[in-house]
Amino acid sequence: MEEEDRVKFLHTADWHIGKKLAGYDLLEDQKAVLKQIIEIAKNEEVDAIVIAGDIYDRSVPSEESVRLVNQTIAQINLTEKFPLLVISGNHDSKTRLATGAPWFSRSDYFLHTRLEEAFTPIVIKDTAFFLLPYFEPVDARIYFDDPDIRTIQQAMPRVLEKMKDHFLQNQRHVLVSHFFVAGSMKTDSETKLEVGGLDGINGQLLKDFDYVALGHLHGKNALNLPNARYSGSPIKYSLSEKNQEKGVWIVETAEETTFQFISVSPFRDVRELQAEFSQLLDPGFYRQQNREDYLSILLEDRQVIPNMMNQLRQIYPRILQVERINGREGNRRKSWKAQEIKRKSPIDLIHEFYRAINDESVTVHQQKWIEETMHDLMKKGGDLR
């Protein structure tokens, strides 16, 4: 096989366009990182871009999400003219995602959303790509007309066996798929998709492929088989991913397939920030910070801080959470017994709850409103004590 016949492709997955982080819209972040992915593909002069499922975060994505995906895919395939190999993931609606698919293959954009499409390989240079979309056991049951297929673990050997019947002589074989491989490491931002209580697919089943381009798990190191990788999501989609390097794999087929990870930089990072409250509010400190990041604040203080969240948000607009790493002064509430709570009046309980959450007491105005509301609620009887 001549060197110029070898295929070089970019492997990405789990874009989850439309996903929010603690309520914050990530479309700008997603747009910025997709732009970098296109730049990487151009710099590396790849022969194709592979997207291994979960383009969208929801089966019914927002209009803004549809617009971003449509623009990005058109740029990749029509403007930059990269061949594009795409499968649907468990987050995508296969029906909605498939809109336009029969027209796409004319410009070497192959979008597979149904199991039956997985067995016709797409050949680029020396490599045959099998695009296996996410599927449910029932899809395999119908496809193989076998009522005994009840789990993905039962279905997958049948699927892969049939794929091997379509292997081509003197070609490399790449599988593009979206599922959980046994032994992989998960984070908080993937949706559980194991079926039947079993723990994913045995990696041994994948051994006949030169490379398996996986989607579903969000860390690039979730799996370490010699011939298979998760690309991971190109963005940190949960705090548990704060230390993950995000990016794409550049894969080259050869006698031995090689793969190299190329990082992308977040538009706004997801990270922890540890400090005292006074420090966080000190311009000398916060001017050194990228205040636009998505922050988990690890607060060193123990005392009650009035109006804490509002003050912090003035400076740090995207706070994911605030954690008191040294505990809180006078914080004995956790040890309350049911008997103690029963002895308290509803109004006292409201006061203590408010203090616990907001780190300050109710105002005179709030106090008046609470008393009036409780009075109205209980005027047919009851005891405010």
Place this chain on the structure above:
Amino acid sequence: MEEEDRVKFLHTADWHIGKKLAGYDLLEDQKAVLKQIIEIAKNEEVDAIVIAGDIYDRSVPSEESVRLVNQTIAQINLTEKFPLLVISGNHDSKTRLATGAPWFSRSDYFLHTRLEEAFTPIVIKDTAFFLLPYFEPVDARIYFDDPDIRTIQQAMPRVLEKMKDHFLQNQRHVLVSHFFVAGSMKTDSETKLEVGGLDGINGQLLKDFDYVALGHLHGKNALNLPNARYSGSPIKYSLSEKNQEKGVWIVETAEETTFQFISVSPFRDVRELQAEFSQLLDPGFYRQQNREDYLSILLEDRQVIPNMMNQLRQIYPRILQVERINGREGNRRKSWKAQEIKRKSPIDLIHEFYRAINDESVTVHQQKWIEETMHDLMKKGGDLR
């Protein structure tokens, strides 16, 4: 101009895929009629199919609706190879509908969803088609950079003027559009889209086109200009359309443009059925009927009929409404005064309401349930009388 240069096209609109009628799913009906439209196009050997907006009934259509539209459009354009000229209507989400559009034109499928796309004509044989999607005044305000455009009536002359700048010598000119033309006749199933309280576009504005293929109104006779037609919806979408002939226009450009209406047959009709109750339940009668139709039943009886709806539905599964054309025996309820209602107990009011709606009395079991529920509701006070 030679005869073989003349274009012949099929004009349809307002498919409203996903629309329901009185809660009944119409997908089967829609599927059947779309099949007929394709047959007509084949029999007439048209050069193109025009769809003048409102492909879908909702901006977020169901998966089943997306599947039907995707299959139908692929069959028209890829299997049967008809050029396809489509605009978005006020019911479509232009962003969602536009998915795949940049790929479609390679197979002569032109889908325009944005105002700025309206000024580049699509030329087929002797005719230049201008595809003007439904737009809002704000779209024109931005496009023409003119803050004074506040209504469609202000926008349309500007749009049409600009189109005429792009008219081609020695060509016929067809406008495909989706709006309300002043003087047209409406039915109950269109959504009001007039803006600014004005009554649509002056038909005079359209005079320079050889034909205007309109969508929005559901009756083919809604407008009678010499050079413009609504195709109407291919299905009766409200009872007020019960006597409308449904179908498509076959248009041929020539010295004088000609257009001919070709009917489609409903899978299930929307119609009225007048009879006495006993007749409706008589096999000799109902075996002569197409019982699967969507029926407005005009009941000749005046007396109370116990369990009427349940009995009718056993035989006629798709009843839209039952109307008593001779009034109802002892029906004095409409003359009740507020004072009389106040004198009645809640339980009596429930009984009378039930009788008015169901034409029968509550059962002993229902009576017990009503009394218990009322008792629970009013146990803190009140008076059941």
